Amino acid sequence: MGDLVERLAQGLGEGAVAVDPDVTAAYAHDMAGFCEAGRPAVVVFPETVEQVRHVLRTATDLRVPVVPQGARTGLSGGANAVDGCILLSMTRMNRILEIDPVNRIAVVEPGVVNAELSRAAAGHGLAYPPDPSSWESCTIGGNIGTGAGGLCCVKYGTTSEYVLGLDVVLADGRLLTTGRRTAKGVAGYDLTRLLVGSEGTLAVVVRAVLALRPAPPPQLVLAAEFRSTDEACAAVCEVMAKGYTPSLMELMDSTTVRAVNEMARMGLPESTRALLLVAFDGPDQRREVAEVAALCDAAGASGVVPAEDRAESDLLLQARRLSLPAMERLGTTMIDDVAVPRSRLAEMLTGVAAIAERQRLTIGMVAHAGDGNTHPVVIFDAGDAEETARARGSFDEIMALGLELGGTVTGEHGVGLLKREWLARELGPVGLELQRQIKAVFDPLGILNPGKTL
Amino acid sequence: MGDLVERLAQGLGEGAVAVDPDVTAAYAHDMAGFCEAGRPAVVVFPETVEQVRHVLRTATDLRVPVVPQGARTGLSGGANAVDGCILLSMTRMNRILEIDPVNRIAVVEPGVVNAELSRAAAGHGLAYPPDPSSWESCTIGGNIGTGAGGLCCVKYGTTSEYVLGLDVVLADGRLLTTGRRTAKGVAGYDLTRLLVGSEGTLAVVVRAVLALRPAPPPQLVLAAEFRSTDEACAAVCEVMAKGYTPSLMELMDSTTVRAVNEMARMGLPESTRALLLVAFDGPDQRREVAEVAALCDAAGASGVVPAEDRAESDLLLQARRLSLPAMERLGTTMIDDVAVPRSRLAEMLTGVAAIAERQRLTIGMVAHAGDGNTHPVVIFDAGDAEETARARGSFDEIMALGLELGGTVTGEHGVGLLKREWLARELGPVGLELQRQIKAVFDPLGILNPGKTL
Structure with a gap:
């Protein structure tokens, strides 16, 4: 580990490498419940693309896992540490490089906070629509990692609709540019959208070209x-x-x-x-x-x-925005994220109520109803092991119900650690095999966010 | 070849296998100029998913290339035959399986003609926006293959924005379902959008779940x-x-x-x-x-x-819609499809005019100006070898200019045969290598539309 830290420090700036166990432990997890976090070896805070490449080259040379992180507001454990990993915090790469009203694009580094981009765009009469609940603190890089949504999606779609092009660093440190700055483009396979929602398992985003829209009234x-x-x-x-x-x-x-x-x-x-x-x-x-x-x-x-x-x-x-903090006052909360065709929304809500009754738990419900995207919030006493087990059980029953109704186990929060087994059920064996092979193309050594998603 | 035709016929219906050289030759190419077409062994017209699987299993067993085709209105040679191939015409799988106004989706087979879907959607007060010039004859499968655009894109985006989920048959005959019927979903890598625009090189689309919108005034x-x-x-x-x-x-x-x-x-x-x-x-x-x-x-x-x-x-x-047919009356036409950031559109137009002058050719210009997507139409006498060479040269100069202005060599027509070399330039070596590896994941034997795109 001494070697790892020394090698990392050689290519990073002053104060960009943290090994103090109190610090590394503080960065070890995102906001998901029911998810284990390992013990990281080190947290690094690169400020340039070259520094990110240095981190990944080092990780490849030494076969050390890398867990990319934004603001760690994620709800599926996707940013949780694995034992001995490098936590790669992208928060210091937080510059808005360009806002271009004629082409309606923004070019940003991944550590830019969603709300900061929104405010900067507003200064030009423009908007960046994706608005997850954590928008005041979550980063664009994290949004791209999870394919984040929000309240706007019923009219304006999710992050995937707004990412035109990416610069990413691959597991071996090579730099890849995908996509475009143009409104349209179909040159080659759409790697940009393959990367959106890939939860840091394929590459590390270091720059994004984003579409903006005229600010609505x-x-x-x-x-x-x-x-x-x-x-x-x-x-x-x-x-x-x-x-x-x-x-x-x-x-x-x-x-x-x-x-x-x-x-x-x-x-x-x-x-x-x-x-x-x-x-x-x-x-x-x-x-x-x-x-x-x-x-x-x-x-x-x-x-x-x-x-x-x-x-x-x-x-x-x-x-509406207070719904989650308000429910957090009622006990430990575990928020789910199951989307169904909106024509099945009523059945989903009835089914969740039945699960709550059967499991003798309170499950609050907020939903992006227009999208059929439900967020059942399981409320329980984490000090009570038996109740916690029932909470965990109800969480799984909710996902099973979503699949049964023709839905998906995650509408916008991602798979991370929390829903790995459920992803496998949703994809089926052929899809899972192809996804694993694609993972291997990008990350043959399996060092990028291992154990997440797939 | 006898063996191939016999094996194919065993799993296909009456009249679904054509070997008459006049027939196969008629299916050997799409509408692109400057593109060679090989001599196909056979044209098949499956009507069911099982029949498509049979065709691909046979092709895999016998190591025969397969070229999927829609209405062959493409403009880049993506549907052109390669020597000895199976031309897989999807035109008989042309049922609209479902139009669902509450969930605003359509479920269709790939041979449905774009305009037919539009008319069916209109019957429910809905619209399927992508509207390529060939919309009265082109198929949804072909639109998905190229990631087709049209006049609507400046407000409504391209095909990629409307494909929620796909059923595809893989090169070895396995069936893969991607994506969803829900408005949102981030479960696993976005294989749906990886497949959109992949020009029949990764898999064969047999069913698509498409998003619809309320019909605008x-x-x-x-x-x-x-x-x-x-x-x-x-x-x-x-x-x-x-x-x-x-x-x-x-x-x-x-x-x-x-x-x-x-x-x-x-x-x-x-x-x-x-x-x-x-x-x-x-x-x-x-x-x-x-x-x-x-x-x-x-x-x-x-x-x-x-x-x-x-x-x-x-x-x-x-x-506007008559622009292309009108120019086709002036000589042989070769339509290009270069998109630039709209702020560079003026330079693109000036540059194309300069190329026309230097090459002593007429190059008409129509453009989806709001998207920066230009369609320079090179007009020449195909009977004059020297002029044809200048036309070909101008076509390349136009693509070089597009890249120089920060654009892409194809905004909506695809790469096919016509722009393979230019795709390599646009992607660069890292991107090209990853794309080739992804191709190998889906099609390890390289039988799906070989020689196209990559």
Whole structure:
């Protein structure tokens, strides 16, 4: 290990190599529960592409595993240390290199925080849509690693839609440029999108060319209360079947609503079984909100409240954003991320409620309802081994239910450590074999984030 | 060969195997110029997934190359026969299996014609945006193979944005399902998008899950005449920098305008050096058209004509759609497909004009200007060997210019046979090596569309 640290230090700047066990332990895991983390040998903080190449060349020479990390806000253990690894923190490569309004692109280093890019783009009348809950702290590199989504996706899609080109360092230190700066391009296989969502198992992103969009007007939000999740989900399907394109369509169940009220005294309606938030950001937003309000009414909503203005809209969005922190006050939480076809959303919600009852647990539900992407939040007492086992069991049952309904075990959080076995079930043997062979093409020694995803 | 045909016939239906040399020769090439085609052994027309698997198992057993084909409207020789190959025509697998308005997806077989899917989607108030010029005859399988674009891309993106999941048959006959039916999903590497644009070199698509969108209102089109391509391109940049999102932004040069007038007596302004068409399809289209008209005026347009109504808009769109057939009347045509950052579009157009002058050729120019995707059309006398050589030379110079301006050698037509050498230049040695290794993962015997792309 002395040799490893010495070799790393030779090519890195002052203060870029940390071996103090307190420091390395602090970097050993992301925000996922139920995931082991190993003991890292060292944490490095490169500031240039050449330094990243040095780290990977060293790792290849010495056959040491490398775990790339952004802000470690991930929820699947993808950034967790493995024993003896180099933790490769990309947080100091955090420059926005270019914002180009004519070509509507940004060129950034991977350590740029999502919200910083959004603010910089806003300065040019532009937006970078992907907005995961952690957007104030997560990095673009991490977003690319997981293929991150957020609240915007029902209208604007996920990270994959916004990555045009990448510079990545391969496991052996070679530099690869993929993709383009142009709006279109089909030259060769789409390695860019192969890399998006690959969770640091194929290469290390050191630069990204991202598409930007014109900044939309502020959203106008409608809140609709329903007496059952079935009715709420039927309204979601109806909105989509009628051809509306909301900029956001979120669902919070009664557990979530109560938790938010408790935390922030928002005065949300606690008797509701499902609170649906629907927003529009186009020039016709008032008409659209009014029409969807009528539609929710007809679908049996017990109350429909269109926001009068931006302040009211922001308050409703804030309630949604507080859902997870609010539930974290109720116990240890374990957030899942199962997406189903939106036509199956009602069955998914009913099924999760049945799992909660069977396992005698509280499972709060927030969902990007427009995308059919549910985030069941299992709440339990981590000090109680038996309850923890039931929590873990319910987590697995939720994934099984998602697959049964034609869905996927991860809509936007990634596989990491948490869902490896489930990925294998979802892919099947042929898909799994091909994915493993592709991994071997990029990383023949298996040093890049080993044990994750596949 | 007797053995091959016999084995193929055993698993295929009546009339699904053609060996008549006149028939096989008729299927031997797509619509690309400058591309050799080999002599196929046989053309097969499977109608089921099992039949496709049978064809590929047979090909693997006998080590016979397979060239998958759609409607053979491609422009890069990607569907051209190689000597002794099986031409695998997917045109009889042409069923639309499902259109699902709630989940906004279509499930189709690969031989479905693009326009047929569009019409079927329209029956549900939905649209399948990708609209290549050949949309009335090209197939979805071919569109997936090339990653096809069209006029819609400036607002709606290309085929890659609309493919959610695929069933493909691998070279050895195994069936692989990739992707999902859900709006979001990040489970494993994105093999779906790796397959889009892979030009039949990795696998054979037998089923696709496609995303649909609500059908937009008809477009309102503005035509603006400019005295120079520089001014027209500056207007394009200004429209985009000001945050507009046109549903179409096309440029036709004077050669194109004159050819269209000659063919269809459209009465387009022949004195113009660049005719720009800009369309909007949102609820604010009248305001947007008026504002962009004023913007073009300020950018020096010599004439600005906003369409009064849908009929006028359709006429302008028809003029654009006639550009290629109109130029085909002037001689043998060779259409290129180079995309540059839109900020470099003016340089690209000036550079192509200089190439035309130096090579003493007419090169008409149509461009998806909003995307920076140019289609220089080299017009020459194919009976004149010396002129043909100059045409070929100009084609290469155009690609070199595109790369020099930070662009790509193919925006939407694909690499095929035509641009293999240029792909290698664009990718560089590291990218090329990885792409070859990925090809080997999917097709270790190299029987799938050999000699294409890589």
